[in-house]
Amino acid sequence: MDHDYRARANWRDGDVRVKLLINSPMEDGSRIDRATGLRIAENRIVEVGCRRNGEDIFRVRVSSSVSHNPFFLFDIADVQYGELLDVYWQTQAYEYTEITLVAQQQYDVRA
Amino acid sequence: MMTRRHVLIVSATSTLACLAGMGRAHAWSSDLQEQQTFTQWMQETIDISTLQVSGAVIVNVPDIAENSQVVQLSVQMQTVCQRLLVCDKKSPQPLLVDYDFFHPVNCVKVRVVLPRTTDIVALAYSEGNWLMAQARVKVVSGCGGGG
Numbered sequence: 001m002d003h004d005y006r007a008r009a010n011w012r013d014g015d016v017r018v019k020l021l022i023n024s025p026m027e028d029g030s031r032i033d034r035a036t037g038l039r040i041a042e043n044r045i046v047e048v049g050c051r052r053n054g055e056d057i058f059r060v061r062v063s064s065s066v067s068h069n070p071f072f073l074f075d076i077a078d079v080q081y082g083e084l085l086d087v088y089w090q091t092q093a094y095e096y097t098e099i100t101l102v103a104q105q106q107y108d109v110r111a
Numbered sequence: 112m113m114t115r116r117h118v119l120i121v122s123a124t125s126t127l128a129c130l131a132g133m134g135r136a137h138a139w140s141s142d143l144q145e146q147q148t149f150t151q152w153m154q155e156t157i158d159i160s161t162l163q164v165s166g167a168v169i170v171n172v173p174d175i176a177e178n179s180q181v182v183q184l185s186v187q188m189q190t191v192c193q194r195l196l197v198c199d200k201k202s203p204q205p206l207l208v209d210y211d212f213f214h215p216v217n218c219v220k221v222r223v224v225l226p227r228t229t230d231i232v233a234l235a236y237s238e239g240n241w242l243m244a245q246a247r248v249k250v251v252s253g254c255g256g257g258g
Contacts, residue, residue, distance in 0.1 A: 002232035015217065060214055061209040065199065067181045105202050 007103040009085055016079040016103040018050065020072045022089060028064035043090055045070055051081070051086040079103050149200050149232075153174035156206075157234060157241050168192075168235045171249040174226060179250045185220040186233045186244075195219065195235040200245070203227040225250050234242070 004023035009016050022045055029042030045066075049059040057076060079085070081103060088098040153159055169187040176182040184193060195214055198205040207223050210216075225248060232245040 052214075053212070057212075057214040059211045059213075061211075063204070063207055063209075065202070065204075065207045067222040068225055069185075071220070072216070073185070074216055075218040077215040077217055093220045 005099070007087060007099060007101055009103045011079065011081050011105050013102040014078060014080075016076050016083075016085070018072075018085065018087065018101065020048065020087060020089075022048075022070055022072075023065060024068065024070060024091070025085045026064065026066060026068045026070060046069055046070055046092050047100070048088070048089045050074070050076070052083060052101070057085070057097050081105070113160055118124050127139050137247050148203060149198070153234075154197075157236075159241070161239060162168055162234075162241045162243055165235075165244065167237070168233050168244040169240045170233045170246040172246045173230050174249060176248050176250045177252075179226055179252070180224050181201050181222050182225045182248060182250070183220065183222045184231055184248070185218060186235075187218045188216065188237075190235075190237045190242070191215050192235040192237045194241075196234040197221070198224075198232045198234065199225060200232050201227060206230075207231075222243075 006021040007019065009018050012090050023073050024043070024045050025108045026044040027042055028044060029039065031040045032038065035039050044064060045062050046057040047061055048070075049057065058074060059071065062070065076085075083103045085103060086098055087101055088096065124233070153162075166178040167188065169189070170234050171185045171187065173182065186197060188195070191212075195208075195210040196206060197208045197210075199207055208221055210219060228247070228249045228251075231237070231247050232243065235242045235244075
């Protein structure tokens with residue numbers, strides 16, 4: 001199953017701020033649907049990571065205590081303007097999604 | 112001479128005192144159990160002999176969280192860290208997020224579920240030492256009086 005997402009990489013003065021919002025219910029498989037009485041299947045993100053030129057920058061193991069539609073923000077140091085960052089995430093069912101972000105200067109109201 | 116009224120007042124007062132004491136003892140026991148759970152988890156997970164409270168790691172949480180399902184927390188690292196564990200001190204499964212860094216990362220932010228008022232603890236591994244920082248977040252429902 002595909003997870004919708006929103007992602008961007010804002011470059012500023014050699015640092016890049018990666019924002020990632022993934023559409024996921026983060027169900028841990030323990031809740032019961034009141035309407036049907038059946039257990040809701042586990043469906044959550046278990047790992048998020050970022051690579052640059054094939055080398056890992058960070059990797060995150062996510063517990064079931066993370067909110068639904070999880071949001072992640074990372075301020076990564078020493079990234080050049082225009083560099084490509086491969087951001088990936090994986091569900092408990094080994095569904096793997098990878099996207100490529102370009103470190104660019106972008107207007108951000110809240111920055 | 113003891114009247115029936117005196118006997119009733121004395122017995123009611125002693126019953127209330129006993130109940131209040133039991134409540135306090137239960138709360139103390141619960142806090143102790145949570146503390147033991149977290150300490151035990153920490154002993155199993157990290158090398159606590161190198162653990163030190165540090166100002167190089169800063170945990171930012173809201174003072175009051177009105178929606179326990181979405182509480183945004185951030186951790187700023189003023190030193191290069193190789194690993195960062197973000198934990199809920201009062202949870203039976205304390206680990207919320209486990210970061211591995213292979214490149215300098217200054218700040219991380221994530222949204223978590225916190226069912227109760229708790230302390231968020233950040234444990235960062237940097238140059239052979241574990242650095243600890245914590246912050247309290249009060250989780251309320253409704254008008255903010257409880258938690």
